[in-house]
């Protein structure tokens with residue numbers, strides 16, 4: 001495959017095995033676990049963002065996942081990352097997404113033989129149906145910037161994670177923040193929603209300010225812009241606007257970011273108020289009114 005630093009030596013076989021071995025799309029020594037998955041499955045499970053397996057493999061390198069742990073895969077899209085998490089680490093995964101249906105994801109999960117450990121749910125990240133302290137980890141794969149740039153979101157999310165548990169994100173981001181206008185070479189590609197992309201340093205500060213997590217890591221993927229190109233050339237080769245933007249940029253602004261924090265017990269997440277009891281007492285509106 002063009003782009004990855006080295007092609008994995010896949011065993012050559014006969015017939016179908018041989019065809020699979022010859023299909024080196026998305027095989028990459030940077031991501032040995034992901035490279036075991038068939039490129040047709042990875043492409044068919046794409047949700048419109050980054051390569052979910054590459055991002056999940058990178059993120060999990062910074063998480064101490066153990067079999068049986070409960071993991072929330074928030075903004076899981078077509079649940080490729082959820083299946084990967086269950087298969088690779090033996091964790092139980094709640095696969096939550098807003099746009100993609102739980103019915104479709106359940107079919108994909110069942111076909112992958114993961115329905116004992118991956119539970120799909122269509123829900124909004126801002127209205128989660130879970131009990132406090134339920135999860136050992138929350139992972140967000142190329143999804144956090146869609147719903148979590150709000151200053152209050154981490155307060156809300158952290159309550160679902162046990163003390164000592166992890167919150168982690170990995171996905172598209174900026175290598176350095178942009179204050180006013182996007183740089184000239186990115187303007188054709190840049191749409192208003194791109195402003196939700198941020199640097200690892202931005203996320204670190206954003207999370208640190210809440211005082212709820214110990215931030216253990218905030219970094220960028222080496223050669224991330226090249227992996228972005230590698231993935232796009234396979235999954236969306238006609239999207240020339242994005243391909244040209246990433247190629248011209250050469251990693252100056254665009255790439256992948258990763259942030260991991262652990263919930264500590266020094267500060268409790270604030271209460272999440274969803275409604276205040278109705279309580280009305282009529283009073284005089286103006287000083288001039290008679291009592």
Ligand SMILES: C[S@@+](CC[C@H](N)C(=O)[O-])C[C@H]1O[C@@H](n2cnc3c(N)ncnc32)[C@H](O)[C@@H]1O
Nearest residue numbers: 047049052075076077098099124125143146147
């Ligand atoms: C670029 S896709 C990434 C999906 C998947 N994690 C992957 O890497 O393939 C972004 C995902 O964020 C999800 N999303 C956006 N807003 C959301 C919200 N408010 N609650 C839950 N999911 C949301 C979308 O449904 C979409 O699947």
